[in-house]
Each structure stands twice: as structure tokens, then as C-alpha cells.
Amino acid sequence: MTVPPPPRRRRIFGIRNCDTMKKAFAWLAGHGVVVDFVDYRKAGISIDELSEWSRRAGWETLLNTRGTTWKKLTAEERADLGEVRALTLMAAQPSLIRRPVIDTGDALLIGFDPQRYASEFLGTDL
Numbered sequence: 001m002t003v004p005p006p007p008r009r010r011r012i013f014g015i016r017n018c019d020t021m022k023k024a025f026a027w028l029a030g031h032g033v034v035v036d037f038v039d040y041r042k043a044g045i046s047i048d049e050l051s052e053w054s055r056r057a058g059w060e061t062l063l064n065t066r067g068t069t070w071k072k073l074t075a076e077e078r079a080d081l082g083e084v085r086a087l088t089l090m091a092a093q094p095s096l097i098r099r100p101v102i103d104t105g106d107a108l109l110i111g112f113d114p115q116r117y118a119s120e121f122l123g124t125d126l
Contacts, residue, residue, distance in 0.1 A: 013045070027117055047088070050097075053103075107120055
């Protein structure tokens with residue numbers, strides 16, 4: 001008798017008190033989607049993990065250029081930004097990572113998007 005592999009753990013990465021994270025948590029809980037939470041402001045995030053996310057979604061998608069952390073960077077820090085510098089900045093200042101990041105094992109969901117969540121987690125469109 002073959003035993004099926006255990007389901008992949010879904011992980012949501014972000015900062016707990018972020019408004020967008022709160023929306024994502026509420027949506028996930030409201031639809032019965034269980035995820036493990038990783039607060040990358042407290043736990044940190046490795047360059048290796050960021051590099052993998054960049055490979056899957058692109059560093060430009062990961063970089064939060066709307067937040068106050070980005071706006072507080074100097075012009076020199078924002079100038080001539082490429083993947084290596086962007087990932088280094090995000091590792092040093094995780095608030096620069098767009099939130100939330102949900103790793104389902106198969107997909108990497110960046111930002112709060114109820115329609116994409118419904119498609120990924122429920123197999124439906126809202």
C-alpha cells in the first residue's frame with residue numbers, strides 16, 4: 001500500500017501588523033485556508049530565500065517601492081538598482097519586501113489579490 005506524501009506546508013511571509021497582511025489573514029481564515037506565518041521583520045530573511053523568490057517572481061515584483069522604508073532610502077541607495085543590490089537591501093530591511101508573500105510550494109503569490117487567492121486555494125474565481 002502506497003502512502004501519499006503529506007501536503008505541502010503553505011507559508012505566508014510578512015509583517016504581522018501590516019494592513020495588507022491583516023486583509024490576507026482575514027481572507028485566508030474566512031476561506032478555511034491554513035498557512036504558517038513567518039514574520040520576516042523578526043525572523044529575518046536570507047539572501048538565498050530572496051534569490052529563490054526572485055527567480056520565481058522577479059525582484060521587481062518583490063520590491064515594495066510604495067512604502068515608507070523605500071521613501072526613506074537615499075537617492076544613492078535607490079540609484080542604479082539591480083537584482084543583487086535590491087535583494088541585499090530587502091535582506092537588510094525586510095520592510096522593503098512587498099507583502100504578503102505566500103509560498104504554496106507550487107506557486108509564489110505576491111501581494112493581496114482575492115481573485116488570485118480564490119483561484120489558487122479554492123480552484124474558483126470570485
